[in-house]
Amino acid sequence: MDFAYSPKVEDLRQRLAAFMETRVLPANRRWHALAEAGTYPLEVIEPLKDQAKAEGLWNLFLPGLKPGEPGTRLTNLEYAPLAEIMGRLPWASEVFNCSAPDTGNMEILHLFGTPEQRELWLDPLMNGDIRSVVSITEPDVASSDPTNLQTEIRRDGDHYVINGRKWFNTGALHPLAKVLIVLGVSNFAPDAARHERHSFVLVPMDAPGFEVVRNVPIMNHHSPEGHCEVVFRNVRVPVANLLGEENKGFAIAQARLGPGRIHHCMRTIGQCELALELMAARALERKVFGKAIADYANNQDAIAECRLEIDQARLLCLRTAWAMDTFGNQSARVDVSAIKIIAARMQTRVLDRAMQVFGAMGLSNDTPLAYLWTWGRALRFIDGPDEVHLRVVARDEIAKAKARTGTLDPYFTPPDAHP
Amino acid sequence: MDFAYSPKVEDLRQRLAAFMETRVLPANRRWHALAEAGTYPLEVIEPLKDQAKAEGLWNLFLPGLKPGEPGTRLTNLEYAPLAEIMGRLPWASEVFNCSAPDTGNMEILHLFGTPEQRELWLDPLMNGDIRSVVSITEPDVASSDPTNLQTEIRRDGDHYVINGRKWFNTGALHPLAKVLIVLGVSNFAPDAARHERHSFVLVPMDAPGFEVVRNVPIMNHHSPEGHCEVVFRNVRVPVANLLGEENKGFAIAQARLGPGRIHHCMRTIGQCELALELMAARALERKVFGKAIADYANNQDAIAECRLEIDQARLLCLRTAWAMDTFGNQSARVDVSAIKIIAARMQTRVLDRAMQVFGAMGLSNDTPLAYLWTWGRALRFIDGPDEVHLRVVARDEIAKAKARTGTLDPYFTPPDAHP
Amino acid sequence: MDFAYSPKVEDLRQRLAAFMETRVLPANRRWHALAEAGTYPLEVIEPLKDQAKAEGLWNLFLPGLKPGEPGTRLTNLEYAPLAEIMGRLPWASEVFNCSAPDTGNMEILHLFGTPEQRELWLDPLMNGDIRSVVSITEPDVASSDPTNLQTEIRRDGDHYVINGRKWFNTGALHPLAKVLIVLGVSNFAPDAARHERHSFVLVPMDAPGFEVVRNVPIMNHHSPEGHCEVVFRNVRVPVANLLGEENKGFAIAQARLGPGRIHHCMRTIGQCELALELMAARALERKVFGKAIADYANNQDAIAECRLEIDQARLLCLRTAWAMDTFGNQSARVDVSAIKIIAARMQTRVLDRAMQVFGAMGLSNDTPLAYLWTWGRALRFIDGPDEVHLRVVARDEIAKAKARTGTLDPYFTPPDAHP
Amino acid sequence: MDFAYSPKVEDLRQRLAAFMETRVLPANRRWHALAEAGTYPLEVIEPLKDQAKAEGLWNLFLPGLKPGEPGTRLTNLEYAPLAEIMGRLPWASEVFNCSAPDTGNMEILHLFGTPEQRELWLDPLMNGDIRSVVSITEPDVASSDPTNLQTEIRRDGDHYVINGRKWFNTGALHPLAKVLIVLGVSNFAPDAARHERHSFVLVPMDAPGFEVVRNVPIMNHHSPEGHCEVVFRNVRVPVANLLGEENKGFAIAQARLGPGRIHHCMRTIGQCELALELMAARALERKVFGKAIADYANNQDAIAECRLEIDQARLLCLRTAWAMDTFGNQSARVDVSAIKIIAARMQTRVLDRAMQVFGAMGLSNDTPLAYLWTWGRALRFIDGPDEVHLRVVARDEIAKAKARTGTLDPYFTPPDAHP
Incomplete structure (x- = not known):
């Protein structure tokens, strides 16, 4: 339980702080100007991502990297002081490929993804080429008790058919968002155990029947990437899009x-x-x-x-x-x-x-x-x-x-x- | 110190609550839809104002009315339960000509205005024909200590010349806003008493040199009537526009x-x-x-x-x-x-x-x-x-x-x- | 709902405040000296009681007095500012026969007592000749839910027999304490309604089988009149000592x-x-x-x-x-x-x-x-x-x-x- | 900054916890019974001290021990989990010679004491043969600003003469208390620097002119060892009793x-x-x-x-x-x-x-x-x-x-x- 920063972390901290000061902070006003004008500030962020990757300040959050995967392989304890620095600007984490919900999504793809899922979604996520959404909270039920969730994921031959409404889907308006990780009811047996009824499936943003209804503001703040209300109307995905085991969501x-x-x-x-x-x-x-x-x-x-x-x-x-x-x-x-x-x-x-x-x-x-x-x-x-x-x-x-x-x-x- | 509602107040409460329920509340979504679209919802409010006036629910706040002036002549104690009801919708007070900052502005015009000022500004305010702004807070100093205020009101012959920057000027974007009541330094003598250095002057919104710079959001909420930053650049008003005595602001x-x-x-x-x-x-x-x-x-x-x-x-x-x-x-x-x-x-x-x-x-x-x-x-x-x-x-x-x-x-x- | 003090109350307030200042406060140190020495300060209080009664500052709390009963017949609203003044010294209320638990006990004796009970207990209480105890809280159960109470009050011929343990019985060590008003289970039928199982009985302090076990300190403060733990071991009282109806406690x-x-x-x-x-x-x-x-x-x-x-x-x-x-x-x-x-x-x-x-x-x-x-x-x-x-x-x-x-x-x- | 407990500390924790459970806790009721009866519970504590010393659970707090001095030589970090365990019973620290104010007093005697002072006071303190008092707070001034302190320590030939009143002198009634460490004004020059005007001197409890006035209760709790009010009336001690340098208190x-x-x-x-x-x-x-x-x-x-x-x-x-x-x-x-x-x-x-x-x-x-x-x-x-x-x-x-x-x-x- 040693909380002193190791030399490795201290080095990263100093490089990250310098990067923030010399590259990210000077772009802060430009970022806000674009965002307020309704343009997602990719033109600010993309060049910074390249620089961050080049300097080894990339995917700092992901503990279990395998050889060849891009990133720094830090423990959570090592990551903490770096996340603190990135947190000082709400938009900075994206520069280092460390923003929510991608970090969590990458973690579960890393842990539970099939080789095909990893190739299709995890690799481009880890490279910062695409972004992703996690789709859990629903407007009609208290989602803090996840057994309340009502979105349906029904098996139909080689496909799952998804119907439901979600909201607070962060990032659904991001221009690079390509995939949603959706939690819904998949076991409709009346006697199914309460915690073995739901599954996660991967849904491409361009799947027919999927729609972003609106960008729900949080205290009047319309985030440029969106905390969106979305609907799934008979959205069909192949069974290969199941993440992990069925009903183990x-x-x-x-x-x-x-x-x-x-x-x-x-x-x-x-x-x-x-x-x-x-x-x-x-x-x-x-x-x-x-x-x-x-x-x-x-x-x-x-x-x-x-x-x-x-x-x-x-x-x-x-x-x-x-x-x-x-x-x-x-x-x-x-x-x-x-x-x-x-x-x-x-x-x-x-x-x-x-x-x-x-x-x-x-x-x-x-x-x-x-x-x-x-x-x-x-x-x-x-x-x-x-x-x-x-x-x-x-x-x-x-x-x-x-x-x-x-x-x-x-x-x-x-x-x-x-x- | 009797806090029971008198029959008169009880009657007003019931009529006001009924008016809110049957006329104002049904217009709530329309009001919001217009406001979010960037249009001040006059089309919602103006007909309601006529109805409120017709029903005697008008200027409920103003205690010291004179014969012939429109309004109900309530004490503050009598007004309290009515303001409570109006407060339930943030935009409802305007329907009854009871919204800030007009109420306060009407009070001081009532107390300190010259007959000409009353005719020009108070009468139309009391009739709901125009709205007004109070211009006190400044961006560059802690205005909670009003001796810090820096806007200058300098006598120049028969005019005052005003220079300065203010913000949180509520209502400056309201389509009916016609006049600002501006507080500034008017006594520049180094030995002037701290509380006898400032004056109020009345400034028409169309005075040359006056400009609304921006609508400052409050927690990301851009109010449709504005909490505006404004500047006065050599704005000239006749000395008759002084409100009350000089340096008694x-x-x-x-x-x-x-x-x-x-x-x-x-x-x-x-x-x-x-x-x-x-x-x-x-x-x-x-x-x-x-x-x-x-x-x-x-x-x-x-x-x-x-x-x-x-x-x-x-x-x-x-x-x-x-x-x-x-x-x-x-x-x-x-x-x-x-x-x-x-x-x-x-x-x-x-x-x-x-x-x-x-x-x-x-x-x-x-x-x-x-x-x-x-x-x-x-x-x-x-x-x-x-x-x-x-x-x-x-x-x-x-x-x-x-x-x-x-x-x-x-x-x-x-x-x-x-x- | 008029909270202004009436002339009658204002007069009482002034007389009470003067009495506090000139008679009660000067005795404060003596009261404390005696109390700390282990003597209940009757020698301080009794003369003050006589003076208070003589000045009409007596039983100020009791709203429903009948002709001939000593006291001022104030409403609760009228009593409030007077209780505030008495409250400034923790021991002052007793001087005016307004201290807990006597006030509450007098109220229920007033409301529910038989003529005999009134003569035996209420009259001397109202005259300040004796003091009383209310005996509800029990050490072994959460008494905030009174259906938890376990003390038994069993009918045995013309008597009730009481067995149980109570605590925080305020005043049980007061030298003038003569009677306890005890709440206990009196209906043992398994199907009895939860709120119709308990009765109050009046128990003289000298009843055989009653014992004050100890003076329980409150945050280390041993009050001179006691917040006592007491036991009832086969305490017998005549059925005439029932207060109000049986099982309506x-x-x-x-x-x-x-x-x-x-x-x-x-x-x-x-x-x-x-x-x-x-x-x-x-x-x-x-x-x-x-x-x-x-x-x-x-x-x-x-x-x-x-x-x-x-x-x-x-x-x-x-x-x-x-x-x-x-x-x-x-x-x-x-x-x-x-x-x-x-x-x-x-x-x-x-x-x-x-x-x-x-x-x-x-x-x-x-x-x-x-x-x-x-x-x-x-x-x-x-x-x-x-x-x-x-x-x-x-x-x-x-x-x-x-x-x-x-x-x-x-x-x-x-x-x-x-x- | 490693907060994990080292094997050495873990061993001490387990031994200390066992000692608390098997020896100290069983004596808890006896300790309280004696204390409430007005007897300092030495008969409980002294045998436990011998046992604690024998088991090496002694002077756990003192970091800078020298060879031959009794104690465990722990850092503050190592001491923390042990003090937590001792703290569970307010009187337990004394068993391990770790109670306030002795620990602080031993620290300053250790740091600033002369060889004679160490022999006279520190050695018996470290052996648990005597106890000590620190005498700083005064009743008449806000002692949180120590420049307010008024007790005088005046040089008179080979002696200091002490006059003043202190309170919250913890332990002054302990039967083993033998010495006070007293802070007072020693430099009366009007131009003396505010923080170079006070000195500490060691005063034996039996010095003529020293008196314990009373045991001040804290929230009605009269601690058996006392948080005492004391007076110094022309108390004389040799200049050798100065602790550290003059005016460097x-x-x-x-x-x-x-x-x-x-x-x-x-x-x-x-x-x-x-x-x-x-x-x-x-x-x-x-x-x-x-x-x-x-x-x-x-x-x-x-x-x-x-x-x-x-x-x-x-x-x-x-x-x-x-x-x-x-x-x-x-x-x-x-x-x-x-x-x-x-x-x-x-x-x-x-x-x-x-x-x-x-x-x-x-x-x-x-x-x-x-x-x-x-x-x-x-x-x-x-x-x-x-x-x-x-x-x-x-x-x-x-x-x-x-x-x-x-x-x-x-x-x-x-x-x-x-x-």
């Missing part, structure tokens, strides 16, 4: 969620560091009633609270990454739930404090704060609402308590000890 | 802020009631892990916390309105600061809980929750940041403590009382 | 709890006002790093937060009292639950802030803060834990939501409204 | 505070783990409204929140210990402030939740919760109030922001980027 979803969730947490920590930097800078330069905002004890407290929260969250994030590396994603799932709750809640709190120091400007788009604040709020749902993850943590604690029954009596001092 | 600003602030609070309470209604409805119909969300004790707690907050805030809002009616806006200013803090913070908390029950849908624009949540965050700056108002409340408390010095000794039980 | 308990709960809330508000006064005084006189604590913005915020909380709580307390007076205790029970939650939580928060300003002294007994802070924590259990009351509020809200089903649709702007 | 105090503070944090974490264990056990066995408390989602949330807080705090505590070991106490002081704030606040929150699950029993002394809750509140003052430590963290953050000036511009997207 839940196990795959679980495998996918660990890394996906912690990547968000790592980026969140970077975003909170940035917010604290911006907040402290603003507090120094802004004056009210005759002195700098930084000289007021309530603002000092707000700054300190951010530091307390960030440092604790980072350490728990690193420990969780270490546990995933050491014991596997499934064994670390309680820790993943814990850091997932903490990071999302921290983001709204830290950003809230930072915005308050900025005054009305903090409400505008002139700073990154307003977007990050609303994104933090969204994170409290993305990959599962707080309530579901608190439940995971609590049930683990209660199970431990059951195993400990009867050992705590000596800590009580009942009446006979009170003379 | 602060006193006018103070007079304006009481009612403006509490109107926001009243509407906030209505919005929080709506959010609680939506939240409880959703909790009843949404199922997770086999039972309705409403059956989980943590969601029940969330619902109950909303009720606790709303009821307390409403009572304090009513008391503040009563104090304004009874003792005047200036005497009630500590109460106004108190309810201002409470209402804005409550809105983000209540809406946050409501969104959480809605799941991912709560992030979208399909419900009113996401907008109201971000609006609540903005309210923590609008009309002054929390910090300024907490300071007002604290200083009042500390002044009372000074007056009480020495009376508390008998409450202490120093060592000699401990045998 | 729950209805009586409900009738009792409304006023008892709100009296605690009123006193809590007074205690919080005192804490705020002490806190502000201390902040003015204490210096750190070269300026007064009151000059630091974080302490100012803390002071302001106290004012915000207290004012809101007081208004809700008054509204609840008004609702009890107007609609009856049962109809007001949701409001009672609401203010019960709010007041107890407020007390720990306000006191926590006050202690922090006092520094280490705040931990000691030299100020009243440490005791009041721990008492506030206890209040979160006394008369029911927060969780039970939040549940009451939530279920009421959810019931309202059910009645409103389907009315909220126009507030949604589903996809078709987003062109 | 602040530097010594700083050296002392790091370890002292973090030891409290380590123990706090152990206490919070115990509270969580007790809470979960109670939630499993307690039923309300027909199901176990552990089955309610709000209680599950409460349990989960405890786990989230404890795990984060422990990691930050370990990192701080590591930083102290690696960079020195002074360099780690911001981290020490951070964990000091976090641990104390966590303790009141975790214990508050645990008590709530226990119901009324949680208020009594029958469980350890009530004491630990109040102790957590006290910890928010002990070794400096939260406000002082937040200020330390904030100032560090602001200093970093100053060094970073101007680097953040590319993160802003000012108007020209909004086409």
Whole structure:
């Protein structure tokens, strides 16, 4: 459980930070100008991708690479400080082929894909030639309980026929998006076990019957790549498009969620560091009633609270990454739930404090704060609402308590000890 | 301090609620469709204004009406439950000629306007023929300390010449907006008292040198009427456009802020009631892990916390309105600061809980929750940041403590009382 | 719903405040000295009781007095500001015959007692000649769900025989305590309705088989009158000692709890006002790093937060009292639950802030803060834990939501409204 | 920064845990019975000390031991998990010669003591033959700003003469307490630097003129060893009793505070783990409204929140210990402030939740919760109030922001980027 950065990671950190400073940040305004004009800023991103790949800053996230596959083969623990740096700009991860949902999708294709699926989808994803979508959440049911999902994947001869409606399908409007990984009911037997009823299938974006209905805004923010509502109307894919085993979709979803969730947490920590930097800078330069905002004890407290929260969250994030590396994603799932709750809640709190120091400007788009604040709020749902993850943590604690029954009596001092 | 609704108010409440239900609410989707398409929804609003005026639901907010002036002549206390109802739809107040910043602007024109100013600006405002803008906040200084304001209003013969940059000028893009009420420095003497250096002047929107630079979004929401950044470049207005006395702008600003602030609070309470209604409805119909969300004790707690907050805030809002009616806006200013803090913070908390029950849908624009949540965050700056108002409340408390010095000794039980 | 104090109440307030200042407060240190020495301070209290009775400051709490009964016949709303004043010293209520649990006990004896019970117990209670105990909570079950109670009250000929263990029996060590009002199971039929199984009986303190086992400290504070653990071992009382109807104990308990709960809330508000006064005084006189604590913005915020909380709580307390007076205790029970939650939580928060300003002294007994802070924590259990009351509020809200089903649709702007 | 426990530490942990379970815990009720009867439980502790020493569980805390000195020579990082275990019983640390304030006192005697001072005071302390007191806090000034301290230490020939009043002198009533380490003003020159005016001197408890005035209770808890108010009236000690250099008391105090503070944090974490264990056990066995408390989602949330807080705090505590070991106490002081704030606040929150699950029993002394809750509140003052430590963290953050000036511009997207 050594959280010091190894020389290898330290080297990557410095190169990544330099790349961000000299290449990515200078393009930030151009990226925003294009995005606001309705053009996905490929012209900004594609050249940066080439440069990042050339400098070995590519696919930093993928632990189990095989010889010949492009990427740096880092553990989750090693990846954490790098994801933090990339997280400082919401669009930067794509430059390094490290953006959601591709990272999670690549992980499950890596783990469960057939050779054909890997060749068709994983290789171009790993090369950054295409992007992908994960299609799980549905508008009509509480998807935090995935047994609620209703999209149907019915076997029909050599094909699956898919019918259903999904939303918050991130990236479905990205010009390079080519494939969706779709979770739906595939076992309609009334007595089927609750967690053995769903499958994942791969659906090309150009499959007939598939339609992007709209780009659902998140707190009024229409992301350029989209968090889309989509429909599948009798979409047919060959049975070869099944990912993993039939009716084992839940196990795959679980495998996918660990890394996906912690990547968000790592980026969140970077975003909170940035917010604290911006907040402290603003507090120094802004004056009210005759002195700098930084000289007021309530603002000092707000700054300190951010530091307390960030440092604790980072350490728990690193420990969780270490546990995933050491014991596997499934064994670390309680820790993943814990850091997932903490990071999302921290983001709204830290950003809230930072915005308050900025005054009305903090409400505008002139700073990154307003977007990050609303994104933090969204994170409290993305990959599962707080309530579901608190439940995971609590049930683990209660199970431990059951195993400990009867050992705590000596800590009580009942009446006979009170003379 | 009687908070029961009088028969007159009860009658207005019922008529207003019926008007909202039968006329305003059915137009809600059309309003949004137009606004999102970039058209200010006058075609929705203007007919509703005529109907509201015809039914006597007009200018409900203005306490001191004179004979012949259109409106209902309600006290602040009487207005509160009506503003609550109007607040349930963010665009509804305009239907009843009760929207910010017109209400505050009408109040100061009513109090300080010359007969010519009243004829030119107040009468059409009270008739709903035009709308107005208040131009105070500046991008370059912390405007919560208004002595920081830098826009210049220099006398030049029979004119004032105005130079400066303002932002968060609400309504500057409204098609009926005709006049700005601008606060700036007018006394440049180095030894001028800090609170006797600024004046208000009336500036027509078509004055040469005035320009709307952009519509600043609030949390990515570009309001159709705009929260605009504007510039004044050598804008000339006749000296007759001075509002009230020269260099007495602060006193006018103070007079304006009481009612403006509490109107926001009243509407906030209505919005929080709506959010609680939506939240409880959703909790009843949404199922997770086999039972309705409403059956989980943590969601029940969330619902109950909303009720606790709303009821307390409403009572304090009513008391503040009563104090304004009874003792005047200036005497009630500590109460106004108190309810201002409470209402804005409550809105983000209540809406946050409501969104959480809605799941991912709560992030979208399909419900009113996401907008109201971000609006609540903005309210923590609008009309002054929390910090300024907490300071007002604290200083009042500390002044009372000074007056009480020495009376508390008998409450202490120093060592000699401990045998 | 008029919360202004009537001339009658204003007169009582002034006389009560003067009595507190000139007679009660000067005895405060003597009271504490005696209590710490283990002597119940009757020698301090009894003369004050005579004076209070002589001045008409007696039984202020009891709304439904009959001619000839001693007391002031105030409504709950009228009583609230007086209870606030008495609450400032934890032992002061007894001086005015207004202390728990006697007030609640007198109420139910007033409502449900037979003429003989009234003569034997109510009259001396109303005269302040004796004190009483209410015996409900049991150590072995979660008494917040009263169907859990296990103490048995079995009919045996002309007697009831009582067996069981209770605790947190406040006042059982008071030298004037003469009677307990005991709740227990009286209907042992397996098919008895859950809320028709318990009865109240009156048990003299000197009944054979009754024993005070110990004075249970609350956060290390051994109250001089005791929050006692007691046992009933085959205690026999005549059937005439049944209070109200057999097996209707729950209805009586409900009738009792409304006023008892709100009296605690009123006193809590007074205690919080005192804490705020002490806190502000201390902040003015204490210096750190070269300026007064009151000059630091974080302490100012803390002071302001106290004012915000207290004012809101007081208004809700008054509204609840008004609702009890107007609609009856049962109809007001949701409001009672609401203010019960709010007041107890407020007390720990306000006191926590006050202690922090006092520094280490705040931990000691030299100020009243440490005791009041721990008492506030206890209040979160006394008369029911927060969780039970939040549940009451939530279920009421959810019931309202059910009645409103389907009315909220126009507030949604589903996809078709987003062109 | 490796937080895994080394084999050496793992071995010590297991032996210590076994010692706690088999020897210390069984004596817990006897310890309390004696303490409540007013006898310091030496008869319980002394035999356990002999056993602990014999088993090599002695002076675990002291990093810089020299050959021949008794103890285990652990780093702060290694000591942390052991202090956690000892912390589970408030009186257990003494068994292992690891209790405050002796640990801090031994550290400064170790660092600054003369050979004679070491022989007279340090050797018997390290052997557990005597105990000691640190005498800093004063009742009349805000001691969180130590320049406020007023106790005088005046040179008079070969002696220092001490006059002043101190309080919260922990351990002054311990039967083995033999020496106080006293901080006071020693440089009365008006132009003396603020941080070079105070000295530490060693004062034997039997020095004429020294008196223990009273045992100040903390939240009504009179600790058996005392948190005493003491006076020095013309107390004379030889100049050889000066600790370190004259007028360099602040530097010594700083050296002392790091370890002292973090030891409290380590123990706090152990206490919070115990509270969580007790809470979960109670939630499993307690039923309300027909199901176990552990089955309610709000209680599950409460349990989960405890786990989230404890795990984060422990990691930050370990990192701080590591930083102290690696960079020195002074360099780690911001981290020490951070964990000091976090641990104390966590303790009141975790214990508050645990008590709530226990119901009324949680208020009594029958469980350890009530004491630990109040102790957590006290910890928010002990070794400096939260406000002082937040200020330390904030100032560090602001200093970093100053060094970073101007680097953040590319993160802003000012108007020209909004086409």
